[in-house]
Every structure is written in C-alpha cells, then in structure tokens.
Amino acid sequence: MKVYFKSLGLHLKSLLEYKASFITTFLSQILVFFSYYFTILALFTRFDNIKGFTLYEVLLCFGVIQFGFAFNESFARGIDRFDKLIIHGEFDRILLRPKNIILQAAGYDEDFAKVSRLLQAIIVIVIALVNLDIAWSPLKLITLLLMMVAAVIVFFSIFLLAASYCFITVQGLEVTNVFTDGGKHMAQYPIGIFKKGFVWFFTFIIPYAFVNYYPLLYFIGKINNPIYAFSPLLVFLYLIPCILIFYRGIKKYTGAGS
Amino acid sequence: MSYIEVNHITKSFKVAKKKSGLKEAFKSFFKRDYKIVEAVKDISFSIEKGEIVGYIGPNGAGKSTTIKILSGILTPNSGKCKVGKMTPWLDRKEYVRKIGVVFGQRSQLWWDIPAEDTFDLLKDIYDIPEERYLKTKEELVEKLNLKDIINVPVRQLSLGQRMRCEIAASLLHEPDILFLDEPTIGLDAISKQLVRDFIKRINKEKKTTIILTTHDMSDIDALAKRIILIGKGQVLYDGSLQKLKNNYANKKYIKVNTKDAINIKMKGVLKKVKEKDGYAFIIDSKQLNISDFLNVISKQVQIEDVEIDNENLDNMIVNLYEDLKI
Numbered sequence: 001m002k003v004y005f006k007s008l009g010l011h012l013k014s015l016l017e018y019k020a021s022f023i024t025t026f027l028s029q030i031l032v033f034f035s036y037y038f039t040i041l042a043l044f045t046r047f048d049n050i051k052g053f054t055l056y057e058v059l060l061c062f063g064v065i066q067f068g069f070a071f072n073e074s075f076a077r078g079i080d081r082f083d084k085l086i087i088h089g090e091f092d093r094i095l096l097r098p099k100n101i102i103l104q105a106a107g108y109d110e111d112f113a114k115v116s117r118l119l120q121a122i123i124v125i126v127i128a129l130v131n132l133d134i135a136w137s138p139l140k141l142i143t144l145l146l147m148m149v150a151a152v153i154v155f156f157s158i159f160l161l162a163a164s165y166c167f168i169t170v171q172g173l174e175v176t177n178v179f180t181d182g183g184k185h186m187a188q189y190p191i192g193i194f195k196k197g198f199v200w201f202f203t204f205i206i207p208y209a210f211v212n213y214y215p216l217l218y219f220i221g222k223i224n225n226p227i228y229a230f231s232p233l234l235v236f237l238y239l240i241p242c243i244l245i246f247y248r249g250i251k252k253y254t255g256a257g258s
Numbered sequence: 259m260s261y262i263e264v265n266h267i268t269k270s271f272k273v274a275k276k277k278s279g280l281k282e283a284f285k286s287f288f289k290r291d292y293k294i295v296e297a298v299k300d301i302s303f304s305i306e307k308g309e310i311v312g313y314i315g316p317n318g319a320g321k322s323t324t325i326k327i328l329s330g331i332l333t334p335n336s337g338k339c340k341v342g343k344m345t346p347w348l349d350r351k352e353y354v355r356k357i358g359v360v361f362g363q364r365s366q367l368w369w370d371i372p373a374e375d376t377f378d379l380l381k382d383i384y385d386i387p388e389e390r391y392l393k394t395k396e397e398l399v400e401k402l403n404l405k406d407i408i409n410v411p412v413r414q415l416s417l418g419q420r421m422r423c424e425i426a427a428s429l430l431h432e433p434d435i436l437f438l439d440e441p442t443i444g445l446d447a448i449s450k451q452l453v454r455d456f457i458k459r460i461n462k463e464k465k466t467t468i469i470l471t472t473h474d475m476s477d478i479d480a481l482a483k484r485i486i487l488i489g490k491g492q493v494l495y496d497g498s499l500q501k502l503k504n505n506y507a508n509k510k511y512i513k514v515n516t517k518d519a520i521n522i523k524m525k526g527v528l529k530k531v532k533e534k535d536g537y538a539f540i541i542d543s544k545q546l547n548i549s550d551f552l553n554v555i556s557k558q559v560q561i562e563d564v565e566i567d568n569e570n571l572d573n574m575i576v577n578l579y580e581d582l583k584i
Contacts, residue, residue, distance in 0.1 A: 002382055003379065003382045003383050006378075006379055006382055007379060010368055010371060010375055010376075010379060013370075013371050013375065014368060014369070014370035014371050017370045017371070017411065018370075089361075089364055090364075092326065092331050092361070092364075093364070093366050095330065095331045095350065095354075096329060096330070096331065096354050096357075096359050097354060097383050097384075098350075098351045098352070098354045098355045098383070098384060098385075099351075099383055251333050253331075253332065253333075254271045254272075254332065
C-alpha cells in the first residue's frame with residue numbers, strides 16, 4: 001500500500017511537468033460530466049417522476065455511480081487500461097516486482113484529470129441530499145457510505161474482469177465496455193425502472209442493483225427493512241471471484257513479444 | 259546440483275492467423291483461426307553461481323521467452339526450473355527479490371521525472387533498509403558515473419545515460435542474478451564499453467551471476483566465456499566461446515594490395531575476389547599455411563600491402579546459423 005501511495009505521488013510529480021495540459025483536460029471533464037447531468041434534468045422537465053422515482057432520487061443514484069466509476073478511473077487507471085499495460089509489455093515489469101500484482105497494476109497509471117469528475121459526482125450527491133427529504137438516522141448514513149464504497153468496488157471488480165479477459169486476447173475489448181461504460185449508463189438510473197430481464201442481469205451477473213437500487217430503496221424510505229441497508233455488502237463478495245479469475249489469467253499470460 | 263537448473267522447459271503460444279486484406283480482417287473479426295507456435299521446446303541447461311553466460315540466437319529463436327520464464331514472468335507449459343531452492347513462476351514474490359532484469363528495449367524508469375525518484379520508489383518496492391539503500395546507491399552512482407544525470411528528468415537523457423540508469427535501477431536491491439536482455443542495443447562505442455566494464459566489475463566484485471542476451475557479438479566476446487546458442491526454440495550449442503571459435507575461426511581473410519594480376523590455384527584457397535587495388539582471399543588455415551601462401555604470391559607479384567584478419571565473430575555466427583540451418 002505504501003508503494004501504491006508513493007507511486008501516486010510520483011504520478012502527480014510527472015503531471016506537474018505538463019501543467020497547462022492538465023488544466024485543460026481537467027476542465028474539459030466538467031463539460032462531459034454536465035452533458036450527462038443535463039440529460040437527466042431535461043428528462044425531468046417533461047416527467048415528474050420515472051416509475052415513482054423523483055428527480056433528486058435519480059440524481060443521488062447518478063451521483064453514487066459516477067463517484068464509483070470516477071474513483072476507479074482516477075486511482076486504478078492501470079486496471080481500467082490493462083490492455084495497454086499488456087500490449088506495451090509493462091505488465092512484465094509488474095511481475096518482476098515483489099509486491100501485490102493487482103495493487104501495482106492499479107497504481108501503474110493514474111488519471112488525475114478524472115478527479116474532476118469525482119468532485120463533480122460528490123457535488124451532485126450533495127445537491128441531491130439537500131433536496132431530498134431524508135429522515136436521517138445513523139443507519140441511513142451507513143447505508144449511504146456503503147453505497148458509495150460498493151460503487152467503487154463494483155467497478156473495480158468489473159475492471160478486473162475486463163483485465164482478465166486481456167490475458168485471453170488483447171483485442172475485442174469493446175465487448176467488455178458494454179458492461180463497464182454501458183452498465184454505468186444504465187446504472188445511473190435506479191435499476192428497478194428497467195424491464196425484469198435487465199434487473200435480473202444487473203442483480204446477479206453484475207451486481208449494480210446492490211449498489212444503487214436496493215440500498216436506495218431503504219435510504220429514501222421506500223422500504224423499511226434494514227436488510228436492504230446492508231445489501232451493498234454483497235458486492236464485496238463479488239470482488240472475490242473477480243480477483244481469483246484475474247490470478248488464473250496471469251497463469252495464461254504469454255507476454256507481448258520481445 | 260548447479261545454481262540454476264533448467265530441465266525440459268517448453269512454452270507454446272496460441273497465435274491468431276492473420277490474412278491480409280480488409281475482407282479477411284472482417285472475417286477474422288467473427289471467427290479466428292489459431293495456430294500453436296512453440297517458442298521454446300524442451301530446453302535444458304544449468305548455470306553455476308558467478309558465471310557470465312551469453313545467450314544467443316537469431317530473432318524469434320526463443321531467447322526472450324526463456325529469459326521471461328527464468329525471471330518468473332511466464333509460466334511454461336511443461337518442464338522444471340530451479341534456482342537455488344525456488345521455482346521462478348511459483349515463488350514469484352520471494353524469487354524476484356533475488357534477481358535484477360534489464361530490458362534494453364524497454365525502460366523501467368519514470369519518463370517525466372528524474373531517475374533518482376524511481377530509485378526511491380524501488381527502495382520501497384524491494385523494502386531495502388535506508389542505510390543499505392544509500393550505500394548501494396552511492397556505489398552505483400560512482401561506478402556508473404551517474405552523479406550529474408540522476409537529477410535530470412529521464413526524457414532528457416541520452417540513450418547511453420538512460421541505459422546506465424536502467425542498470426543501476428536493476429541493481430539497487432543487490433540481486434544474485436542479473437538478466438540483461440540486449441543491454442547495449444543502440445549505444446555508441448563509449449557507452450558500450452562503459453556498460454561492459456561495469457558488468458565485468460560487478461560479476462567480479464559481487465559474484466553476481468549474469469545471463470546476457472545480445473545480437474552484438476563484441477558484447478559476447480568481451481564478457482562471456484560460455485555461450486548457449488538457441489535456434490527454433492532448441493539449444494544448439496552450449497559450451498565455451500573459444501571452442502566455437504576454434505571450429506570456425508580457421509578461415510582467414512587476407513587482403514593483398516598489388517597492381518599485378520595474381521594467378522593462383524592452391525588447396526585451401528576458398529575464395530578469391532578481385533578488388534580495386536588488389537585481391538581479397540579467404541583461406542582455410544588448416545589446409546594452407548599462411549606463410550606458405552604469402553610465399554607463393556610474393557614470388558609471383560610485387561606486393562604493396564597485406565592485411566590478415568581472423569574472420570570476425572559476426573561472420574562466424576552467420577556461418578554457424580547457416581550450418582545449423584536456423
């Protein structure tokens with residue numbers, strides 16, 4: 001972990017070599033983000049609610065998912081872009097270090113411009129919370145924190161799965177984007193508004209529903225069963241097989257030429 | 259039992275068959291044909307502690323694959339490998355603490371920041387105690403003459419300077435074995451000399467075992483007493499460089515400068531080429547004594563100048579590759 005944070009520092013140092021470029025990408029990220037944001041706002045100027053979810057409930061959901069995604073893009077960029085690591089042969093170097101492979105890969109590349117998105121996601125969450133009428137209790141606070149952590153974990157798991165796929169073939173990665181980017185776009189809305197098949201898929205195959213749907217129901221008071229508050233914990237279990245699959249993949253690793 | 263024991267290692271890759279043309283590319287998008295390529299088949303050798311071994315072979319012979327297996331990056335399909343008591347790919351975390359690897363074509367230094375920052379990170383990666391780290395670093399800085407270059411962002415360094423930093427980075431944790439994959443590629447003569455001298459020095463002083471791959475035969479000549487030659491994934495020769503030279507170095511290249519025409523038919527003259535200011539001969543010195551040869555010629559013509567060369571190592575390797583059909 002110490003090595004991870006130290007390499008984070010070095011990435012920052014590298015970045016400061018190119019200040020202007022950093023500032024422009026940082027700002028451009030704001031534009032991208034707000035185009036998503038305004039889509040949702042525009043939707044709600046025509047409809048009061050989507051299947052019973054109000055604007056700010058959806059925004060909370062959106063904020064949490066964006067938070068998880070941006071967190072991984074910022075601080076685990078190496079896993080997100082694992083195909084690059086393999087193609088350029090940098091993964092060889094990782095295997096030569098006496099440290100945890102996944103942490104090393106995560107720290108191999110960082111994208112601090114994406115921190116901009118992370119901040120924006122937090123702002124959206126705050127806006128949603130201010131406008132929602134939440135009956136706060138300690139358990140509700142825990143629920144919210146669990147949702148945010150689970151959002152980080154779920155995307156990390158999926159990035160790991162996508163990375164494992166690189167061991168089989170370094171091409172055809174667009175397939176996995178369906179589940180990361182595509183999944184992210186769907187999960188910005190409470191999963192419950194979609195058809196049953198989707199709900200099933202995003203509950204059992206990729207557990208987005210445990211991040212932003214079941215706990216959300218408890219959080220906004222639609223359901224009072226406290227089990228729902230702890231449902232994000234299932235996402236942690238989901239991480240385990242993803243890690244195992246990744247290590248299986250390493251055994252299949254064949255390198256990228258000399 | 260030797261320090262490094264490699265027994266019957268095999269590694270094959272699945273490679274997608276690529277055909278040219280857009281139509282074929284489109285087809286292969288849906289259905290790919292694969293073929294199995296055996297990069298390394300049944301390789302065995304052993305290396306003693308403190309040896310310098312030159313690992314040579316043409317491109318695609320399986321050199322890098324062997325290095326990667328030996329350094330724990332790749333898991334072979336079959337075969338055994340023991341270094342000390344460890345198997346590289348099984349005891350990876352423990353094993354890599356004992357080895358250093360330099361890839362001549364790839365950098366492990368951070369591009370935009372000074373090499374010293376990378377060194378500091380390596381200190382934490384290998385959990386090197388502060389005191390020992392400072393001592394080793396100082397030593398390497400002195401021996402590789404890095405004082406003025408470790409504080410400059412790596413991207414501003416010349417290739418030779420960078421390579422010296424790369425080697426230092428691979429030795430900070432004082433490994434027992436050093437793998438050098440084409441360490442002098444693209445370097446100028448002075449940098450090459452510096453790198454070679456340094457490699458010799460650490461081998462002597464620290465008893466570091468060194469395994470070196472290269473296409474530059476002068477590297478091998480300067481460093482390795484023993485070579486392992488591989489081709490098409492198999493070991494073709496394993497032994498002393500001198501012995502190989504004796505077998506192949508009986509061909510002498512002789513250049514005779516003269517204005518007159520030479521007519522000579524002797525056993526042992528393998529080749530005669532007319533050149534601008536004379537003739538070039540290749541002589542088999544086993545069949546024909548050089549002084550005999552010159553004697554005959556000097557009686558025939560007025561010799562202005564003579565040049566005698568052992569066939570150089572590069573030509574020797576080309577001949578060797580041809581003889582072995584690789």
